[in-house]
Amino acid sequence: MTTNKRGVAQQLWDFFCSLRLTIFLLIGLALISIIGTVIPQGPPREYLATISETKAQVYSSLGFFDMYHSWWFILLLYLLTLNLICCSIKRLPRVWKIVSEPVLVMDERFESSLSNVAELKLRGTKQELKDKIAAALKAEFAQPVITEQDGQFYLFAQKNPWCRLGVYVVHFSIIIVFIGALIGSFFGYKAYVTIPEGAAATQVQARNGKMIDLGFGLRCEKFSVSFYDTGAPKEFKSILTVLENGQPVKGYQNIPCIVNEPLTYKGVTFYQSSYGQSEEGALYHLTVTNRKGGAPLHIDARQGERISLPGGAFVSVMDAAPDVHPFMKEFDGPGAQVEFTPAGGQPQSFVILSPKYDSFNAQHGGDLVLSFDGMDQKFYTGLQVARDPGVLVVWLGCFLMVAGIVMAFFMSHKRIWARITNEGATLGGSASKNPTGFEMSFEELVDKLNKA
């Protein structure tokens, strides 16, 4: 019974230590991950409308709509983690032994296992030869360790022994990244907030809909958007002030927050994400002049508001822009789309521009000439809000991963042994990487020692 039990445990251990499992898991994760890139995650209502109800139910029960958090995807990640921990536990002690307890004495049996061996013909006593080779190794390669055994001298020198640990650093770094991600998901949040210009927010809405108290206030002083000549957006900018107990915090007043330049306060970071017109809407300024003379009339109007004009006409502003240049290449300055109803006539829709284009504005309006002086527009800014105490842990993991890969790929553990003989010395060498490159440098070293 006991042997059988141990047999099962052993088999399980071997299973989790196997590289075939690693390859299977990696390829499996690669294939399965494709699902979530083809089926929209979330998923948006527009997508749900395009598929049948049964299909949506099947997808939903399989977890396809949030597959990267589904139990089976997480399970695969855990299996991969378990696999790499087991592999590391199994192999690390052996590698650690090579690093921490190097073979100091090259006997004949060990010599036959080395691919690079050379005999040196040198004159001198063993004592002299030992000192000479030790000095040469120190100058050309690395400081050797000298062992005296049965009246014989053995030398051993090595370079970059710790690079053999690179693979395990990479494995360890993956676990660190996972830990960082877990910290973030337990102790952090992702949220969103909209703040109208001039107003302040003390709460933000998390992705799960819950309201989170910031513990401080954030006021949006101003929001602005600018465009390139092509009409493409150039900059979205919120001017933000942090408030404690309603009072501005020193050093956090009127801070510009643009895309790619967030604002961080007390571990909470605000990212410029979207914008829109605030609900009360813009206030439009129009000037109306009578062609027959008289003082110009200045009017303030809200969007869609029907304003009566002298002589029985009406006007309402349908839409406006602070700069028309992106839409009308020959003009610039403010412009508005208005609906004008002459006294007793049918409504007509046309564009009016600033007073400097009065000949343009004079094309419509009957007795009246309308021009657009500009607008006071109130925006709200949309900010992504994030707090993630695990992020530094993730960066540590990423740093270790890159460092570990460099160690594992580009550094070689090189070792040289020497045994002093009566006619000279026997030299042996090995490297964990790039055998051809090492062979060349080994031959160079042998040449130098022969001449020494």
Added chain:
Amino acid sequence: MSSSMLFNVTMVTYLVSTCIFFAYLASRNKAVGLAGTLSALFGFLVHTAAIALRWKESYDQGHGHAPLSNLFESVVFFSWTILLIYLIIDFKYKYRAVGFFVLPFALFGMAWANLSLESGIEPLVPALQSNWLMYHVITCFLGYAAFAVACGISIMYLIREKIEQGGGNAAAGGLLSMFPAIRVLDDLNYKAIMVGFPLLTLGIVTGAAWANYAWGTYWSWDPKETWSLIVWFVYAAFLHARITRGWVGRRAAILSVIGFAATIFCYLGVNLFLSGLHSYGK
């Protein structure tokens, strides 16, 4: 002289270079092989000058940004990185036959960019106005390029293995004499991926760092992110396959080809077929 003229010269040079490499395989003349490499080097220098000139042109137009911001510029840069990695490997190991299997990737990229992509210099939209753009794009594309070279070498491996197993007729045998030995091909494939994998890792890390800096999430399972992880998984599998019995050689070469196919999908397919943050392909 404009950068678009130089890009055309580059394309034609790569075409000529590919033809010379074909002539090399057919003639088995070493001088022809050298001519292939030299023409590729010439193309690379013109290519470099063209990118530098386009960079300058963007400043002349008042936008002033590195030419890494839209599909045209990224395809051109991808071709450039392929040549860079290829020339380094050629300089180090001097297996000229590899050129015939790698140059076509760069040629195809340049032809596509020059003949059918929108090549106007556009100002940067707010999301791209960051130094991270440069770090992220350069590391990613150097990685992609190394995978392209590895893929070319793996195709050579698979051809060579197939012909060797088939007993090899005389004509095929002649072609093979210009191929590096099968063990060398396996080794070169590994070396190219050893360059590509750390760069891809850095590319993913810089992308995550940028996303965290700009949006507050280092990872959001956006299709582009997910596909880069898929590519990473495939090459991680490749690296483990090389030390696993039964997976060395043929299967590793196939994994390398699959890896590059996934890379190309990650680069282009995601933009053309799926939706997400990296919308330069639209």
